[in-house]
Structures are given as structure tokens and as C-alpha cells.
Amino acid sequence: xxxxxxxxTVVRGLRASLPGRFIREVRLGKTDFIxxxxxxxxxxxxxxxxxxxxxxxxxxxxxxxxxxxxxNGSVASPGECLNLIIHLGMTGQLTVRHPGDQxxxxxxxxxxxxxxxxxxxTDIRRFGRMLLVSESGLxxxxxxxxxxxxxxxxxxxxxxxxxRRARVKALLLDQSVLRGVGNIYADESLFRARIHPxxxxxxxxxxxxxxxHRAVREVLTAAIRLRGSSISDYVDAEGNNGEFQLRxxxxxxxxxxxxxxxxxxxxxxxAGRSSHYCPRCQPAPRTQKARSKKIKKA
DNA sequence: CTTACGGCCTGGGTGC
DNA sequence: TGCACCCAGGCCGTAA
Numbered sequence: 001x002x003x004x005x006x007x008x009t010v011v012r013g014l015r016a017s018l019p020g021r022f023i024r025e026v027r028l029g030k031t032d033f034i035x036x037x038x039x040x041x042x043x044x045x046x047x048x049x050x051x052x053x054x055x056x057x058x059x060x061x062x063x064x065x066x067x068x069x070x071x072n073g074s075v076a077s078p079g080e081c082l083n084l085i086i087h088l089g090m091t092g093q094l095t096v097r098h099p100g101d102q103x104x105x106x107x108x109x110x111x112x113x114x115x116x117x118x119x120x121x122t123d124i125r126r127f128g129r130m131l132l133v134s135e136s137g138l139x140x141x142x143x144x145x146x147x148x149x150x151x152x153x154x155x156x157x158x159x160x161x162x163x164r165r166a167r168v169k170a171l172l173l174d175q176s177v178l179r180g181v182g183n184i185y186a187d188e189s190l191f192r193a194r195i196h197p198x199x200x201x202x203x204x205x206x207x208x209x210x211x212x213h214r215a216v217r218e219v220l221t222a223a224i225r226l227r228g229s230s231i232s233d234y235v236d237a238e239g240n241n242g243e244f245q246l247r248x249x250x251x252x253x254x255x256x257x258x259x260x261x262x263x264x265x266x267x268x269x270x271a272g273r274s275s276h277y278c279p280r281c282q283p284a285p286r287t288q289k290a291r292s293k294k295i296k297k298a
Numbered sequence: 299c300t301t302a303c304g305g306c307c308t309g310g311g312t313g314c
Numbered sequence: 315t316g317c318a319c320c321c322a323g324g325c326c327g328t329a330a
Contacts, residue, residue, distance in 0.1 A: 090323055125308045127323065166301060182323070272303070
């Protein structure tokens, strides 16, 4: 499941070989996850890859327009710069291969490059997404995304969470609040910050928001260092697994002992997602029932 | 406006 | 061996 650390690892891998390459040819298989497949086959050939960046969980491949040589020897006015935006969904893989390499099942896109390598997109479930946008389209696209978790200041973090009545887990997963955090790193961050996933964000103490801000950045940084978490299908741009799944403290560790207190890790649905937590280290929010009881008592 | 929730996309894994 | 079912993450529509 590619989240920020996995996507960052893929991007760093792509950055090692793609910039400067020209796209020769685009071949597509199934295209139902591509906004405008025809635009890819028509506009990408001849483009030069300028750079690869990450926007939350999205990969952005910046493209300089194809140069057209007129019959009279002059060079046509170049078109506008384009950006190929790719979301890996749950099972998407973006890898650089040699054309002769065996093609993995469910490989739907082949981008032939001028150094005789091939960028391939493989996606078993096709929950991924691919679209081509202009420079202005890229700006509009970015407007829908929240803050970058590795760059957000404590002040901004407090502002985005402290005023909200939603559950903290839902906000961590909301890409318009923070870009790039998914289910794994939300659970791991909450555990490290000792905050229960169902807590109302606005009810958290300033100290807890500070802890969460720190935990999110620490977990993401540690995961990038280990090249991401390989749970099911994730591989980097060279096709290698990550290692951070070995360091998960709560995610997919239901009924295993907490690494801090030995209590059994529990799983519950919060914000429609499986949420893993330690019931002792991450105390549950007070329920309505418990609150009214308390009021009666008082 | 904010929040909650259900449904949808697809196919691998599981259990009978 | 086959088959029904569950589940994953993101997104969108709807309801309160």
C-alpha cells in the first residue's frame, strides 16, 4: 500500500534514471484508470522528462514538450510543459525495466525511453489513477492537497487539527489536511504519540498535538530510511521490497503484545478504516455514557 | 460549512 | 476442485 514513504522511495528511484530521457513510444493495455488515455499516446512521445517529484501520494513526472522539426529545417514552437500525474492506489507499481525483461501480470502501461529502458506501470486492482495536466492544471491539482507532513510547522499542524471536531484518525487520513499519510502511518503515528484513533482532534491537549506532529514526522522519516513498508504488492522503482513493515508497532499486529506494555493490540473501525492501537498506551476517549454518568455523579 | 457513512472500483486470499 | 465471501484505500454522493 503505497503511502508517502513508499511513494518517496519510488520517486527517488525514478529520479536516478528518468530525468533527461526522451519518451519514444507509449503502449497501453487496460486504460480505465487513466483520465484520458488518448492524450497519453498522442502527446507524450517526443517529450523530454524534466524531473520527478512527489505530491503527497502522487508521483509527478514533469515533461518538456516535444520539439517538432519542420521540413524547412526550422524548429516548431514548442507546446506547453506537461505533467504526468500517477497515483499508485493500493497495488500500483512503477518500475524501470529493460524491454526484454519479463512482463509482470497486470502491466498496463509501457513508456519506451531513448536509452532503451522502459518505464512500466503495473496495477493488479487498478485502484490507481493516471492523468496528464498542464502547468496551470498542476497548480489547480495541488490546491486540493493539504500540507506536506515532512514540512508542516507545529503552528500550522495545531491550526489544522486543534479546531476540528472530527476524529483524529480521520483527519490524518484526509488528504486535504495532510498530503501523503495513509492507514499504516496514521496508526503508527498515533501509537507513538499515545493518542487513541477515535479521539476528537479539538479535544487533544496542546502537548498531545505537539507529540502527534513529532510522531508523524518521525515515523515517515524512519520509513523512508527503510525504503517503505512492503505489505502486499509494494516495490520500489527497481522492483525491490521495503523493510519498514518489520518495524510496525501496531499496524496488522492485532492481539499481539504491545512493544511498550505487553497489552494485546486491538483493532477497531475508525473513519471506516481498520485501526490498530494499544488500549493501555492509547486510552479511549470518554464515551457519552461515561460522561453523563460523571455529570450525574457530580 | 462540517462530519459520518455507505457504496463503488477489483482481484487475491481464505475457508468451507 | 470450486465457489462465495471478505477485505484493502481513496473518493464521491448523500444525509444530518
